[in-house]
Amino acid sequence: MATARRIRPAHASLIDAFEQPLAIRAGLADLFANDPIPLPEINLELIAQGGSVLTGDDLARLEPWLLHATRELLPVLESSFPNGEPFRKLATAAATGELSVREASRALLDGDAAKLEALGNAVGVPAGYLMLSLQMIAGAAIAGLASQLGDQLESTSWSHGSCPVCGSSPSLATLSRKDDVQVEALVGGGGKKHLHCGLCGHSWRFQRNACAGCGNEDPHSREVFYAERAKHERIETCSQCKGYLLCVDLREYEKDPNLQALPLALVHLDIIAQEKGFGPLSPATWNTFS
């Protein structure tokens, strides 16, 4: 977060608001990563067709983590944002069983906006508050699961534009640092593209010459935009699916930035991309302006 704030002091109020929730979320993800649970079986046939590990999963194995994260995160969200009352309502609804966080998380993974709206209405909370809360809560729990799946995921050679763990869209792409080629006289390479899940933060390799949203490889319908003196922070657009994804080149950075916090420092690029008529692959509270 310190890096994000230093890079873009103009975004300080936004970064301040998310600092505590993101820090707690990261702490929970670490905690869950070291709390062994029965892991879901990886269905290679489903994976080959682009289905994620959690496709059709009832999330029962994640329920204790979801409840834990609900208890930890909602009070922090309430105190971090102005008009935080709806977060308290959600905390109460989750504690009394009026709201099933597991059911709502499943709706989030399914992209079922109507169901989320209905679940929010049932407890008197606007869908936007419920979405943000679930992104934090389910994000922490699924990040823990992704860590535990570790090597199993590596062996699937996943090549799709959505997350292999939860099926969500990426919130950020990175170009990798120089390769460690073990040749003393030559340091180079790198630039391999990785996508980072907007929900659970899982990272996976993706082909560099395609849109992560629709797989479009036509160079004439994909464009890259960047500021003259900040070419390492760029907008990658696709006129076929009208989507965009922000991409940063890690070879330019002294240290690896916090990839959960970095999108907060790049909101100016979201504004430009959306002014050009493109939509984010992974809509979030900070990159949705309408």
Added chain:
Amino acid sequence: MPKAFFIDTSLCTACRGCQLACKEWHELPANHTLQRGSHQNPPDLNPNNYKIVRFSEHKDDKGVVSWNFFQDQCRHCVVPPCKEVADMYVEGAILKDDATGAVLYTEKTAQLSAEDAEVVREACPYNIPRRNEETGVLTKCTMCFGRISEGMLPACVKVCPTGTMNFGEREAMLDLANKRLAEVKKTYPNAMLADPDFTSAIYLLTDVPENYYTYAVASASPMDRKRFLAGLAKPLRRVFANLG
């Protein structure tokens, strides 16, 4: 946390990518130069080149010729004597950023007269600052302050294809320098680190400093190490104030 360069000359192939990247990032104009029979071009630092690769041929007792490359740039001294002197004339002409350790020459250096600027120049034990005679501004490496403030690497470090140019936290760079020194000493027993305690640009040399460049280390310069250190311990400003 202060930053530092670690410049491992043992890996340099003198491609001059660092020199060019510096010039390009700072958008510095071209120089008119002449063929002098050396790849060292331009021949010296100047207001349009904050960094140059110096070439030095040397024949040892056995008749073996070595060709040494030295990436000359501001060392961003831990206690910069140029700033101590400049502060006597124009407060704020030279700044030191505590967060990064960068020594920064501002537009206010133009307020120094040509004579005063020369005194500031002479205070540098590494012969780095150059005065732009048109604008009066003193120039040198900026540590790419704008880039590093945004978490980026300096331009010269970014482009280096051999691992010669490194940049990071000072402590990490010192660790890396000592690790590389131990490795390089196996092949070059004379290998050494140039002034690692006083500067933020730490060079690993495989040969004695004089075989690289007159001002490679402070002790080789007209302002020898003893005077350099004395200057650090007793800033000139205080001496003048006491005279007052």
